[in-house]
Amino acid sequence: MSHKSFVWLCLLPLAVLTVAFFLLPMVRLVVTGAEGPQGLAGYLAILSEPRYRATLVNTVLLAAATTVVTLIVATVAGMFLQRHRFPGRAVLIAMLTFPLAFPGVVVGFMIILLAGRQGLIGDFSNRLFGEKLVFAYSIYGLFLGYLYFSIPRVILTIMAAVQKLDVGLEEAARSLGAGPWAVQRDVVLPALAPAFVASGAIAFATAMGAFGTAFTLATNIDVLPMLIYTEFTLAANFSISAALSVGLGIITWFILALARSFSGSAVAATG
Amino acid sequence: MSAQAGHGASVRIEACGKTFADGTRALEPATLEIARGETLVLLGPSGCGKTTMLRIIAGLELPDAGGRVLFDDKDMTAVPIERRNVGMVFQSYALFPNMTVSDNIGYGLKIRGIPNKERAARVAELVALTNISGLENRRIDQLSGGQRQRVALARAVAIRPGILLLDEPLTALDAALRDRLRGELNRLLRALGITTIYVTHDQSEAMELGDRVVVMQKGAIAQIGTPREIYFTPRRRFVAEFIGAANIVEAAIEGGYLVLPGGRQPIHCDVDMPAAVAMIRPETIRVTSAGSASLSGTVDSVSFIGDRQRLVVSGASNRLLTVDAPNTVRVRLGERIGLSISPDAVRLLPPEN
Numbered sequence: 001m002s003h004k005s006f007v008w009l010c011l012l013p014l015a016v017l018t019v020a021f022f023l024l025p026m027v028r029l030v031v032t033g034a035e036g037p038q039g040l041a042g043y044l045a046i047l048s049e050p051r052y053r054a055t056l057v058n059t060v061l062l063a064a065a066t067t068v069v070t071l072i073v074a075t076v077a078g079m080f081l082q083r084h085r086f087p088g089r090a091v092l093i094a095m096l097t098f099p100l101a102f103p104g105v106v107v108g109f110m111i112i113l114l115a116g117r118q119g120l121i122g123d124f125s126n127r128l129f130g131e132k133l134v135f136a137y138s139i140y141g142l143f144l145g146y147l148y149f150s151i152p153r154v155i156l157t158i159m160a161a162v163q164k165l166d167v168g169l170e171e172a173a174r175s176l177g178a179g180p181w182a183v184q185r186d187v188v189l190p191a192l193a194p195a196f197v198a199s200g201a202i203a204f205a206t207a208m209g210a211f212g213t214a215f216t217l218a219t220n221i222d223v224l225p226m227l228i229y230t231e232f233t234l235a236a237n238f239s240i241s242a243a244l245s246v247g248l249g250i251i252t253w254f255i256l257a258l259a260r261s262f263s264g265s266a267v268a269a270t271g
Numbered sequence: 272m273s274a275q276a277g278h279g280a281s282v283r284i285e286a287c288g289k290t291f292a293d294g295t296r297a298l299e300p301a302t303l304e305i306a307r308g309e310t311l312v313l314l315g316p317s318g319c320g321k322t323t324m325l326r327i328i329a330g331l332e333l334p335d336a337g338g339r340v341l342f343d344d345k346d347m348t349a350v351p352i353e354r355r356n357v358g359m360v361f362q363s364y365a366l367f368p369n370m371t372v373s374d375n376i377g378y379g380l381k382i383r384g385i386p387n388k389e390r391a392a393r394v395a396e397l398v399a400l401t402n403i404s405g406l407e408n409r410r411i412d413q414l415s416g417g418q419r420q421r422v423a424l425a426r427a428v429a430i431r432p433g434i435l436l437l438d439e440p441l442t443a444l445d446a447a448l449r450d451r452l453r454g455e456l457n458r459l460l461r462a463l464g465i466t467t468i469y470v471t472h473d474q475s476e477a478m479e480l481g482d483r484v485v486v487m488q489k490g491a492i493a494q495i496g497t498p499r500e501i502y503f504t505p506r507r508r509f510v511a512e513f514i515g516a517a518n519i520v521e522a523a524i525e526g527g528y529l530v531l532p533g534g535r536q537p538i539h540c541d542v543d544m545p546a547a548v549a550m551i552r553p554e555t556i557r558v559t560s561a562g563s564a565s566l567s568g569t570v571d572s573v574s575f576i577g578d579r580q581r582l583v584v585s586g587a588s589n590r591l592l593t594v595d596a597p598n599t600v601r602v603r604l605g606e607r608i609g610l611s612i613s614p615d616a617v618r619l620l621p622p623e624n
């Protein structure tokens with residue numbers, strides 16, 4: 001057997017697996033999306049139908065907001081945690097990364113405990129202002145849940161990146177007259193850019209597709225995964241849910257690809 | 272360039288010691304004065320505190336309580352580095368990877384709010400001065416080690432610093448390039464006339480570049496002097512052995528002579544001492560015929576180096592004696608030779624612990 005055909009033979013299981021579990025369902029999904037009463041135009045309905053469009057926009061905005069806020073919080077926290085030594089630091093890091101262990105359902109449950117009808121925040125605001133503040137079952141609750149979910153992952157990535165920062169670069173910038181803000185702007189943030197892109201893309205993708213948390217909080221929050229679920233199980237609208245799934249996939253994939261190409265050039269630029 | 276000549280501040284450090292948080296005593300309290308426009312070299316083996324002293328002067332490290340750093344007689348101890356107007360070249364160069372060569376060089380000017388046009392002119396001037404024309408738009412990872420070194424120097428000098436601080440700027444380069452850049456650097460520093468503090472562990476670099484050299488040992492200053500002073504008149508055995516090659520001779524002094532196993536060697540010293548320590552540089556020893564010599568020994572080995580030959584002679588002193596002889600002298604292994612040394616070349620050292 002030649003070397004080449006041996007390699008091909010080894011690739012065969014991979015090919016079978018790819019076709020059976022990856023390609024076939026994907027194709028089926030895309031085909032299903034076009035099998036509704038409107039045919040291919042079913043895909044257009046994602047954008048033309050106001051309810052679908054609003055959900056799409058909502059989801060993207062929510063994911064974007066989650067990503068931005070996560071990056072800000074995680075950068076400040078990660079930088080501080082990596083650069084300072086203080087008693088209780090190890091415990092704090094362990095606590096901050098604890099949510100990694102929870103599935104979305106548990107995160108949703110915790111948000112309800114915090115901001116639900118019997119939640120801590122409600123109790124507190126009731127005592128202070130005589131009014132119960134409840135937002136667990138809305139998109140704000142979901143936002144909080146996603147933050148809770150994403151921050152640990154991003155903090156870990158940022159901490160690793162901060163550790164690899166060359167302190168010499170910061171000292172060089174200072175020797176040239178750069179104050180603390182200029183050092184952050186010109187040296188630290190550019191060096192962290194690849195980490196931002198990589199961890200931000202993951203946070204975005206997670207927030208686009210996470211289902212457990214949304215499902216736990218309420219069935220009527222307007223985000224894509226929920227919409228797909230209701231169209232599929234309640235309305236038995238197979239073609240629309242397939243079309244929405246494809247749409248969700250494409251947007252997320254596009255963002256990830258964009259991030260990858262950008263981080264590729266960012267990594268090259270920071271040598 | 273004329274605008275830069277004589278541009279420099281004087282530096283004075285007073286009782287600056289450094290103890291790190293983990294208890295490491297990196298620097299004993301040291302006092303040092305550096306004149307305007309002078310090039311001072313901090314020289315010493317690894318870990319002796321050179322970088323620590325440089326960082327204290329730069330403002331990257333605070334001296335222990337009681338220490339003071341003064342520029343032009345102004346107390347700068349509490350002033351952070353970004354307001355000290357010092358140019359710094361780091362051993363690793365620390366060039367900004369997200370900027371081009373010209374953005375690196377112009378960074379300090381940009382921070383100072385110098386308008387684009389003026390900045391570009393200054394950058395062009397430095398590009399020409401440091402011989403890196405054509406590289407302006409390269410990224411840092413597209414430069415060779417020698418080119419990076421030049422960019423680092425150009426960036427540090429661009430801000431017209433009062434003091435230029437260089438931490439082993441040539442150490443990362445290969446030997447041939449190091450020699451070439453050393454000469455270039457020397458001319459450049461003389462031309463700029465900036466007060467310069469240069470850290471190195473390479474004694475020949477120190478002697479070529481320094482107006483004065485500070486030899487450091489275990490966090491303390493062992494000797495300060497011109498290159499000639501520290502070479503010819505070291506005040507300690509450590510300095511003698513660290514700078515160049517040195518024969519250390521331990522012997523008694525009687526009636527103006529060192530009493531050695533291989534004979535007697537005249538020395539400028541009138542007092543008799545039972546155990547003296549003296550230094551003799553290898554190149555000050557002349558090879559003569561054994562018969563008439565007052566000091567003689569046996570040739571143990573001969574290494575021909577080209578411009579000279581290095582002999583190792585036994586039996587003359589209590590230890591093997593290294594002799595640098597002209598490359599024309601013919602000696603055979605095992606031959607008995609005479610050694611003629613002028614008393615001026617024998618330097619008495621204080622006996623040490």
Ligand SMILES: Nc1ncnc2c1ncn2[C@@H]1O[C@H](COP(=O)(O)OP(=O)(O)OP(=O)(O)O)[C@@H](O)[C@H]1O
Pocket residue numbers: 291292293295296297315316317318319320321322323324472
């Ligand atoms: N941040 C620090 N914390 C603790 N000890 C330190 C620190 N920086 C340096 N030291 C110690 O202080 C001593 C002097 O260090 P320094 O870097 O000044 O030496 P150096 O003469 O520059 O050596 P080299 O030639 O290897 O660069 C060393 O023993 C070093 O281990």
Ligand SMILES: [Mg+2]
Pocket residue numbers: 321322323438
């Ligand atoms: Mg050092």
